[in-house]
Every structure is written in structure tokens, then in C-alpha cells.
Amino acid sequence: MVFVLASKNRHKLQEMSAILEQYGIELKLQSEMNVDIDVEETGTTFEENAFLKAEAVMKATGLPAIADDSGLVVDALGGEPGIYSARYGGDACANDVERYEFLLHKLEDVPEEQRTGRFVSVIAAVYPDGRHISAYGCCEGVITREPSGEGGFGYDPVFYVPEEGCTFSEMSAERKNEISHRANALRVFQEKLSEV
Numbered sequence: 001m002v003f004v005l006a007s008k009n010r011h012k013l014q015e016m017s018a019i020l021e022q023y024g025i026e027l028k029l030q031s032e033m034n035v036d037i038d039v040e041e042t043g044t045t046f047e048e049n050a051f052l053k054a055e056a057v058m059k060a061t062g063l064p065a066i067a068d069d070s071g072l073v074v075d076a077l078g079g080e081p082g083i084y085s086a087r088y089g090g091d092a093c094a095n096d097v098e099r100y101e102f103l104l105h106k107l108e109d110v111p112e113e114q115r116t117g118r119f120v121s122v123i124a125a126v127y128p129d130g131r132h133i134s135a136y137g138c139c140e141g142v143i144t145r146e147p148s149g150e151g152g153f154g155y156d157p158v159f160y161v162p163e164e165g166c167t168f169s170e171m172s173a174e175r176k177n178e179i180s181h182r183a184n185a186l187r188v189f190q191e192k193l194s195e196v
Contacts, residue, residue: 002026003125004033006057006067011153016068016186018177023190027066035060044117046070046083047134050124066102069120070181074143076104084182085155099128100158107143115143119168119181121157123189133192137185141168153178 005013005027017027030037033087043049046069053067071085081088081103089102107115120142124134139161147157149169158167161179168176177183 001064002028003064004028004030004035004061006030006039006053011107012068013194014053015173015177015180015182016066016171019183019186020190023193025190029063029139030057031064033061033063036173041069041083042195043069043083046120046122047124047136049083049121051132052125052190054124054126054132058128062128064125064127066123066125067119068123068182068185070185070191072103072117072159073113073120074107074117076114077106078118080106096154097147100155103143104145108145112142116140117143119155121181121185123182123185125189131196133189133196135189135192136184136186137181137183139179139181139184143193167182167183 003025013027013029020027035057037056037060039051040165041052043052050067050069054065054185062077063094071082073079073082088099093099118138120138122134122136124131142160142162144158144160144167149157149167159168164171
């Protein structure tokens with residue numbers, strides 16, 4: 001089965017493809033289908049934004065589309081950056097490094113035991129015939145005081161998983177694909193897909 005991924009992010013494509021391939025699902029970037037749209041994420045939840053993206057790409061391609069909306073939820077910041085993870089800090093933060101540095105600055109006076117948070121992912125799929133699926137996944141962790149590791153992307157260098165003894169950036173891609181928020185959401189997604 002082929003789904004069009006409502007994203008331009010090749011990191012996301014690689015990560016999701018590595019997990020979904022084992023279930024016989026092939027992902028294609030929207031650009032491979034000659035679609036170049038930026039969906040305005042006007043939803044107030046990860047699920048709403050995932051469906052907005054999937055539906056827009058499904059309508060543009062006429063094919064089943066899948067979207068992921070994900071982000072980092074930090075308890076000490078009341079859930080920030082949340083659905084705004086990719087645009088956290090506004091225009092002052094133009095890339096991943098500036099965004100996680102902005103986050104660390106906001107947390108600089110927060111003690112270790114209160115630096116808890118989680119990565120959240122909602123996977124949504126929309127079919128041309130109107131069927132739709134969504135699945136939620138998360139991975140609990142702690143926000144470090146400084147970045148560590150070379151792998152991953154986004155907030156991975158500052159997201160420490162106590163059970164693994166390392167940040168997402170220090171983890172192998174294979175291990176991250178077993179325990180991440182996206183991996184957990186994709187497992188639930190695959191189960192729901194088999195029901196549909």
C-alpha cells in the first residue's frame with residue numbers, strides 16, 4: 001500500500017519509512033507527486049493539525065495521504081512548545097539549534113526533577129473515499145541543560161531518555177525507531193490500518 005506523506009521533511013520520511021516498511025507500507029513525499037503545498041496549521045491539537053495536512057495532500061493527489069504532527073511537551077512550561085515546536089521562538093529562532101537554545105534558556109532556572117516532558121506524535125491518514133485513521137504515541141524524557149549527540153533532528157540533542165541513558169541524538173537510528181513517540185504512534189496506526 002502506498003501513502004503520500006504530507007511533509008517536505010526528508011528526516012521524517014526516512015524515520016517513518018523505516019518503521020512502516022515492515023508493515024508493507026510505502027511512503028512517497030508529496031514532492032514526488034508534484035505537490036508543493038504548505039498547509040496552515042490552524043488546529044489547536046496535534047490531531048487536528050495532522051488531519052489538516054493529510055486531507056490537503058489527499059485532495060491534491062487523489063491518493064491516500066498520511067501526516068504526522070508532533071512536538072515536544074515540557075511540563076514546567078505548561079506544555080510548551082507543543083504544537084508550536086517547529087516554530088518555537090518565532091522569527092528570532094530560524095533553525096533547530098536556535099529553537100532548542102531558546103527552550104534551554106526558558107528552563108535555565110528549573111531544577112532537574114521538574115525538567116520532565118515528552119515527545120508526542122499523532123499520525124493521521126485520510127483516504128479519498130472519506131475513511132480516516134489517527135493514532136497517538138509518546139515517549140517520556142527529561143530536558144537536559146545542554147545539547148549532546150550528533151544524530152537526529154529538532155529537539156533530539158536536549159531530550160534525554162533515562163531508561164536508555166542517552167539523548168535521542170546519541171541513540172542509534174534503529175533504537176530511536178523502536179522507542180520514539182513516532183514509532184509508538186505508528187505501531188498503533190498499523191493496528192488501526194489492519195482494521196480498516
